[in-house]
Amino acid sequence: MSALHDKSVAELSAALRARQVSSVEVTQAFLERVTRHQADLNAFISITAEAALAEAAQADARLRSQDAGPLTGVPIAHKDIFCTRGEKTTCGSRMLANFVSPYDATVVERLRAAGVVMLGKTNMDEFAMGSSNETSFFGPVRNPWDVARVPGGSSGGSAVAVAARLAPAATATDTGGSIRQPAALCGVTGLKPTYGRVSRFGMIAFASSLDQGGLITRSAEDAALLLGAMAGFDERDSTSVELPVPDYSGALGQPLKGLKIGVLKEFFDNGLDPAIEQHIRAALDLLHAQGAVIKDVSLPHLPLSVPTYYVVAPAECSSNLARFDGVRYGHRCDKPRDLLDLYQRSRGEGFGAEVKRRIMTGTYVLSAGYYDAFYLKAQRVRQLISNDFERAFHEVDVVIGPTTPTAAFELGAKTSDPVTMYLNDIYTIGANLAGLPAISVPCGLAQGLPTGMQIIGPHFGEERLLNVAHRYQLETDWHRRTPPGFA
Amino acid sequence: MILTRSDIENIARLARLALTEQEIPVYVEGLSRIMGLVGELERADTSQVEPMAHPLPGQRQRLRADVITETDRHELYQRNAPQVEAGLYLVPRVIE
Numbered sequence: 001m002s003a004l005h006d007k008s009v010a011e012l013s014a015a016l017r018a019r020q021v022s023s024v025e026v027t028q029a030f031l032e033r034v035t036r037h038q039a040d041l042n043a044f045i046s047i048t049a050e051a052a053l054a055e056a057a058q059a060d061a062r063l064r065s066q067d068a069g070p071l072t073g074v075p076i077a078h079k080d081i082f083c084t085r086g087e088k089t090t091c092g093s094r095m096l097a098n099f100v101s102p103y104d105a106t107v108v109e110r111l112r113a114a115g116v117v118m119l120g121k122t123n124m125d126e127f128a129m130g131s132s133n134e135t136s137f138f139g140p141v142r143n144p145w146d147v148a149r150v151p152g153g154s155s156g157g158s159a160v161a162v163a164a165r166l167a168p169a170a171t172a173t174d175t176g177g178s179i180r181q182p183a184a185l186c187g188v189t190g191l192k193p194t195y196g197r198v199s200r201f202g203m204i205a206f207a208s209s210l211d212q213g214g215l216i217t218r219s220a221e222d223a224a225l226l227l228g229a230m231a232g233f234d235e236r237d238s239t240s241v242e243l244p245v246p247d248y249s250g251a252l253g254q255p256l257k258g259l260k261i262g263v264l265k266e267f268f269d270n271g272l273d274p275a276i277e278q279h280i281r282a283a284l285d286l287l288h289a290q291g292a293v294i295k296d297v298s299l300p301h302l303p304l305s306v307p308t309y310y311v312v313a314p315a316e317c318s319s320n321l322a323r324f325d326g327v328r329y330g331h332r333c334d335k336p337r338d339l340l341d342l343y344q345r346s347r348g349e350g351f352g353a354e355v356k357r358r359i360m361t362g363t364y365v366l367s368a369g370y371y372d373a374f375y376l377k378a379q380r381v382r383q384l385i386s387n388d389f390e391r392a393f394h395e396v397d398v399v400i401g402p403t404t405p406t407a408a409f410e411l412g413a414k415t416s417d418p419v420t421m422y423l424n425d426i427y428t429i430g431a432n433l434a435g436l437p438a439i440s441v442p443c444g445l446a447q448g449l450p451t452g453m454q455i456i457g458p459h460f461g462e463e464r465l466l467n468v469a470h471r472y473q474l475e476t477d478w479h480r481r482t483p484p485g486f487a
Numbered sequence: 488m489i490l491t492r493s494d495i496e497n498i499a500r501l502a503r504l505a506l507t508e509q510e511i512p513v514y515v516e517g518l519s520r521i522m523g524l525v526g527e528l529e530r531a532d533t534s535q536v537e538p539m540a541h542p543l544p545g546q547r548q549r550l551r552a553d554v555i556t557e558t559d560r561h562e563l564y565q566r567n568a569p570q571v572e573a574g575l576y577l578v579p580r581v582i583e
Contacts, residue, residue, distance in 0.1 A: 102563045195542040209542055238549050239541075307527045318502060325503075327576050332569035338579050340503075348505030356504055357517050360495070363502040364518065365525070374525060379538030381531045386539060419520045435542030459543060 004029040005165040009222035016073040023073030027056040034166045043160040045080045046088050047120040055117040072115030077167040079158050080121035083202040091204045092124040092136040095330045095350035105202025106234045114229040122157030126352045128206045131424040135354040144483035149408040152182030158216045159186040164486045169217040175210045177428025180440035184403035184452025187442045191215050191223045194460050195435035196241035199234035207316035210432040220469035224248035251463040252470040257291030260396040266302045267401030276402050276451045279444030299388035305429040311378035318362025386434040393458040403440040403452035439465045442478035488522040
């Protein structure tokens, strides 16, 4: 029998229900690893050991009384962007360093109701703004494959927790690639569902037309299990979609014969590491051998997705983050002279450099005289990008490309120029702009570092994405690779 | 597109952000670069396209019934407030 920390969610679920192991034992095993690796990886902002063990004991009681679901007693970690009742919810910011949430996010509430145990809250880029997890007020997260390198971001803590076997799965959020990019850089599976599939209630807002909650797991199989418990209509989120939640696990095994896969021409550009291109081509060959039909597709406006995003996302961010005023909650400056001084210094001190950069970019593109030229222009280009995807999905069932142009880079390598950092998300942003579901799966190593293949589907096509990812993972073992020293 | 020091000071004032003297040149440089990137949008012909209003085609923002659903939890919520007295949020005097 493999060690507890090396088991998938599906394996833990089976072992718990067969009473081979208790939830308290599983939870203790993960908590021990979380604590042991906090100093070298910094994957967590809060470790909620006491509450976790109490929840695990409750789960064990449910398991004993045959009142358990498939996830009862399975411990996971939550990104610190999700509000958790009675526990700190910091969003990686000094602004919320002492904020204790009075309520649970819908995602947290649903997983709690399913009997999932919370190990702690994972580190992240401040307010989810970053692609390297270096903007966190609580310090950078380190990549377990090479601690001199970044894990990606913004869900860097969640990706590292799963990659280093500190948690079997973690929640995460994705506004421009914040689930898929760190998943690719850490060698784990990252699923961003369709916009509106998972409730945003209690998920601290960054850019509300792009934000979507999802998962980082070790396999598509585990993502399917957890998504079923997280997804679904929530009247407290006005953009939550009223559609039934399908049986994601039931759809995993479907054969790929006849599946039409589009290869995204624009993704295989000059910036792509040739080693990653090779891995993607090998993966496509493997899917072709299983009966999938491969054809090229072109999305001519996709290269404009980064500039479009850096208007739309900062605009929404400047509006959403206006709520932090130093009055009702969050950081307040010392001895304010007057109300304006209170606002300006509380915000100037409470927000870090990148968050301020985004708020100012957003304020600028929305300001009088620039709104049409920048904001409306970007929303028009966004429509063109969305139309490109829609046309592609008339021809193919899913599109495939790399998740990132390169493997993990070194800490500090891209912090001096914001634009260099932003270009990391060049392949992931399109799905957010068009509201589409996408998944990143490990597809090979480049100089010993993980790389990711991205599969994007039409709206509410999560079943198909998970199915393709699962069939790929049945034939490959990249998703089982563990960073050296963390097995 | 090049932004100036006075642009940055004006934006920071609109955004209610106090910047230090050291931060200003960093944002002059950073925002100028970002707006240079944004300038690429000019390449797209958008004369025939409406601005996208919702990430999902055909979806409209749902409205709820105009009824009170929240209960009074101000004590719980004010536990996170920096300064409270007698159930009220304290701020510097606004009206002399």
